Amino acid sequence: MSILVDRSTRVITQGITGKTGQFHTKACLEYANGRNCFVAGVNPKRAGETFEGLPIFATVREAKARTGAGTSVIYVPPAGAAEAIWEAVQADLDLVICITEGIPVRDMIVVRDRMRREKRRTLLLGPNCPGVITPEEIKIGIMPGHIHRKGRIGVVSRSGTLTYEAVAQITDLGLGQSTAVGIGGDPVNGLKHVDVLRLFNDDPDTDAVVMIGEIGGSDEETAARWVHEHMDKPVVGFIAGVTAPPGKRMGHAGAIISGGQGTAQEKLEVMDSCGIKVTRNPSEIGKLLRSVL
Numbered sequence: 001m002s003i004l005v006d007r008s009t010r011v012i013t014q015g016i017t018g019k020t021g022q023f024h025t026k027a028c029l030e031y032a033n034g035r036n037c038f039v040a041g042v043n044p045k046r047a048g049e050t051f052e053g054l055p056i057f058a059t060v061r062e063a064k065a066r067t068g069a070g071t072s073v074i075y076v077p078p079a080g081a082a083e084a085i086w087e088a089v090q091a092d093l094d095l096v097i098c099i100t101e102g103i104p105v106r107d108m109i110v111v112r113d114r115m116r117r118e119k120r121r122t123l124l125l126g127p128n129c130p131g132v133i134t135p136e137e138i139k140i141g142i143m144p145g146h147i148h149r150k151g152r153i154g155v156v157s158r159s160g161t162l163t164y165e166a167v168a169q170i171t172d173l174g175l176g177q178s179t180a181v182g183i184g185g186d187p188v189n190g191l192k193h194v195d196v197l198r199l200f201n202d203d204p205d206t207d208a209v210v211m212i213g214e215i216g217g218s219d220e221e222t223a224a225r226w227v228h229e230h231m232d233k234p235v236v237g238f239i240a241g242v243t244a245p246p247g248k249r250m251g252h253a254g255a256i257i258s259g260g261q262g263t264a265q266e267k268l269e270v271m272d273s274c275g276i277k278v279t280r281n282p283s284e285i286g287k288l289l290r291s292v293l
Contacts, residue, residue, distance in 0.1 A: 002134040003199040016041025021075035070094040082107035098126035108188040124190025130160035130182035151176015154200035157212035169286030193223035215241035228274035
């Protein structure tokens with residue numbers, strides 16, 4: 001098994017006619033190696049055309065109706081990306097993965113608030129995330145597929161680059177991944193660490209989880225407390241930004257220490273007290289994981 005996506009998932013690319021959308025859709029098609037995972041694209045100005053054999057529709061609703069897709073991935077530029085998310089939510093998709101970086105915070109606040117008020121069932125991953133991959137089944141996003149191997153370790157991370165680092169170490173150990181999920185580093189986003197940890201905890205084919213966080217906010221502390229109370233699988237963790245000074249933005253919009261809160265040290269202490277094995281050195285994630293298995 002896996003979480004969120006597998007070989008049966010059918011995917012729509014929103015923004016398929018842009019350079020980024022085309023590049024990564026093609027890479028995902030190649031990773032699927034002939035499996036019918038990506039089934040359509042959406043661009044209202046290019047409806048009726050095709051890309052790599054995929055039909056392009058004017059709306060997500062039409063693409064879903066014609067192909068049976070339940071997932072979309074978004075490469076729409078920042079100014080229109082929040083609207084693209086809402087279009088996918090209105091089409092009642094199961095999962096929306098937004099790769100786009102730089103979406104205005106106000107736009108995301110509006111979308112997330114509407115999703116909550118209307119109690120929409122659609123899960124949102126991102127924005128500003130690398131996507132999700134179930135190795136040797138399906139890749140949706142921008143992660144390098146060749147470093148992944150099928151296995152029984154779940155990965156959830158706010159950092160795209162550190163996701164790849166952890167995955168590479170897990171692969172080198174011969175363990176492989178059940179699913180790797182990049183939740184993104186924006187301050188207003190969809191799925192949080194705790195949401196993904198719940199899914200991994202319920203997945204019979206995930207034996208342990210690597211959780212990677214960053215400075216800023218309190219999501220990692222919330223997830224750590226949930227792990228302490230509910231998780232029955234080992235979790236190892238790392239927090240990026242140990243040396244970040246207060247008030248300094250470090251990479252992601254959400255990675256900023258405010259009022260002395262959200263520091264890496266604070267997060268690591270909470271995680272450690274909740275039974276998560278932590279390291280302050282990203283090169284030791286794999287070694288730490290092996291020690292708890």
